[in-house]
Amino acid sequence: MVLRQKKDRRTHIRKSPGSRAFDICNYLMLTLFCLTILLPFWYLLVLSFDKFGNVTAQDFFLWPREFTLDNYKAVVENPYIWQGYGNTILRTVAGTFLSLICTAMAAYALSKDSFPNRKFWSFFVVFTMFFSGGLIPTYLWIRDLGLLDNRLVLILPGLVGAYNLVLIRNFFKQMPPELEESARIDGAGDFRAFVSIVLPVSKPILATVALWLAVGHWNAWFDCLVYIRDTRKYVLQIILQRIVIEGTIQNISTTEQMTQEFNARPEMVKAACIYFTTLPILCAYPFLQKYFVKGIYVGSLKG
Amino acid sequence: MEKAADARGAPIHSKKRENGLVRTVKAYGRQYQLVLMFLPAVITIALFSYAPMYGLTIAFKDYALLEGIHGSPWVGLENFRKLLTAPSFAEVFRNTVTISFLRILFGFPAPVLLALLLNEVGNVRFKKMVQTISYLPHFLSWVVLAGILIQILSPSSGLVNQIIVMFGGTPIYFVADPRYFVPMLIVTGIWKEVGWGTIVYLAAITSISPELYEAATIDGAGRFQKMLHITLPAIRPVVSIMFILNSGNLINAGFDQIYNLYNPAVYKVADILDTYVYRRGLIDMKYSFSAAAGLFKNVISFALVLTTNGLVKAISGKENGIW
Incomplete structure (x- = not known):
């Protein structure tokens, strides 16, 4: 049935010249749209391998004018980049893991009708989506807690997000109660049932949320900008911000030679810097996107 | 009690x-x-x-x-009085509303349009490829994207200006010219999120019954007509919900993007409430003053969200509200 419809539609396309014109326009527009995304990335890639240095507005090139790996060498030899990588990986792994566990546990508790004052606690969580103390009071409070320059400040404040909690709670709620019953008969408590029955069944939604959390941590920079002063604890995004946007390599360049390299070809070293630090996401996202999309479908149906 | x-x-x-x-x-x-x-x-x-x-x-x-x-001693509404009489604050408030209004005006229809175009693509491979490419900027932070954009838009070494010069124009300093900065924000904002924004609409489109299209074909409707008279009306509920939810953001003009792209040359048009609070508070250390500015913003934002949520519930039934 479905197959026949498709066929019908195709033959219809072949027949009508208006339809063909529509198709040509459509494919053309979409191709142009893709180019607006791909060209900037391609141009930057070209720059990152370019040795020529000086670029003027009269130039136009889509291939390195003189190929070199020196720009990447300047990036790789910068110890701050590696430190940033370390800090970012640390916060991403620890932050994602802790967030996922705590969010799932809380979501499980709130999915149970037997949880005392469930409505109140749900409101307690959801209210944080709509109102907050704001930047300054939060900053002063975290300073008073003595958490400035402490890596925990990158993980704890966002540990349990209301949106993710509601998403997971709704998933738990629509699971058939019979699933847990077998474990209950064996005398398992809530925690045992959660770990041995509920978690394994919920892998798809947990994977989606884990990916959201991981990308969020990898890309986060504002908390580090505000709460971390110690350059050794800077995350990759902040290092990148310093080098690429503020152009202050001096502050985080260790050798005279590296500074020279940067001054000779600032655009190219910056481009290499961007590619070197973004590589993990560029490689991973085409394979992971479907899991992200799945989460949006679930969210939009049951939001 | x-x-x-x-x-x-x-x-x-x-x-x-x-x-x-x-x-x-x-x-x-x-x-x-x-x-x-x-x-x-x-x-x-x-x-x-x-x-x-x-x-x-x-x-x-x-x-x-x-x-x-x-x-610390209480001063009543003194901070708010200072805030509301500061000329810089009026400018910042105006910038915030202008930028987010333009974002809704141009940014909201963009993913709807792209979803409609994608839906008309018969070749599944091509469609998948366009989607994957369009998601790319969504996964990168504004730090990375600003880094890329500053290079691409640079008046001397940027690709965009090279193309402008190739066609006989004069280079434009997009990130430092107050005339071009806000349009640049809007366009690059759309560029980042338009692909990702299509997901919710494409989900709605897949649930349209194929029989509707069949019937229209028999009636002699062209593809453009079907798009206009079947697809678009079918996704209208989703579109209106998304529109209302978007309007709840009227006071959020996009801190991450602006912070990473702006500079003193364009403060006049680009300084928004969030960047203002950040600079006044954490750089100038005027804590009370900027906390007042922040509270002012939070209260408006809270009221907007309540209103929009109420609207969504009223239009599409209780289950579609956020709570």
Whole structure:
């Protein structure tokens, strides 16, 4: 049935010249749209391998004018980049893991009708989506807690997000109660049932949320900008911000030679810097996107 | 409240109240496993979301570093008076609303349009490829994207200006020219999120019954007509919900993007409430003043969200509200 419809539609396309014109326009527009995304990335890639240095507005090139790996060498030899990588990986792994566990546990508790004052606690969580103390009071409070320059400040404040909690709670709620019953008969408590029955069944939604959390941590920079002063604890995004946007390599360049390299070809070293630090996401996202999309479908149906 | 008053006024009721308290404690005790599982969430939310709300009191105080939040003297609405009479604040408020209004005006229809175009693509491979490419900027932070954009838009070495010069134009300094900065924000904002924004609409399109299209074909409708008269009306509920939810953001003009792209040359048009609070508060250390500015923004934002949520519920039924 479905197959026949498709066929019908195709033959219809072949027949009508208006339809063909529509198709040509459509494919053309979409191709142009893709180019607006791909060209900037391609141009930057070209720059990152370019040795020529000086670029003027009269130039136009889509291939390195003189190929070199020196720009990447300047990036790789910068110890701050590696430190940033370390800090970012640390916060991403620890932050994602802790967030996922705590969010799932809380979501499980709130999915149970037997949880005392469930409505109140749900409101307690959801209210944080709509109102907050704001930047300054939060900053002063975290300073008073003595958490400035402490890596925990990158993980704890966002540990349990209301949106993710509601998403997971709704998933738990629509699971058939019979699933847990077998474990209950064996005398398992809530925690045992959660770990041995509920978690394994919920892998798809947990994977989606884990990916959201991981990308969020990898890309986060504002908390580090505000709460971390110690350059050794800077995350990759902040290092990148310093080098690429503020152009202050001096502050985080260790050798005279590296500074020279940067001054000779600032655009190219910056481009290499961007590619070197973004590589993990560029490689991973085409394979992971479907899991992200799945989460949006679930969210939009049951939001 | 009532119970507590009773307990203080009439000791006869205190036994009853104690019973209630004991009952509550017992109820939590019986569910101790669930309570323990919920505990990390409660602690971090209380500590990092609710506790700072107490710090909002400094908006009504003259914060002094040595006195702390609690000890600083009250000044009533003095900070708000200063805020509302500051010429810079009027400008910042205007910028915030202008930028987010333009974002809705141009940015909102963009993913709807792209979803309609994608839906008309017969070649599944091509469609998948376009989608994957269009998601790319969504996964990168504004730090990375600003880094890329500053290079691409640079008047000397940027690809865009090279193309402009190739066609006989003169280079435009997009990130430092107040005339071009806001349009640049809008366009690059769309560029980042348009692909990702199509997902929710494409999901709605897949649920349209194929029979509708069949019937229209028999009636001699062209593809453009079908798009206009079947697809678009079918996704209208989703579109209106998304529109309302988007309008809830009218006071959020996009801190991440602006912070990473702006510079003193364009403060006049690009400084928004969030960047203003950040600079006044954390750079100039005018804590009370910027806390007042932040509270001003939060209250408006809260009111907007309540309104939009109410609208969504009214239009599409209770289950579609956020709570």
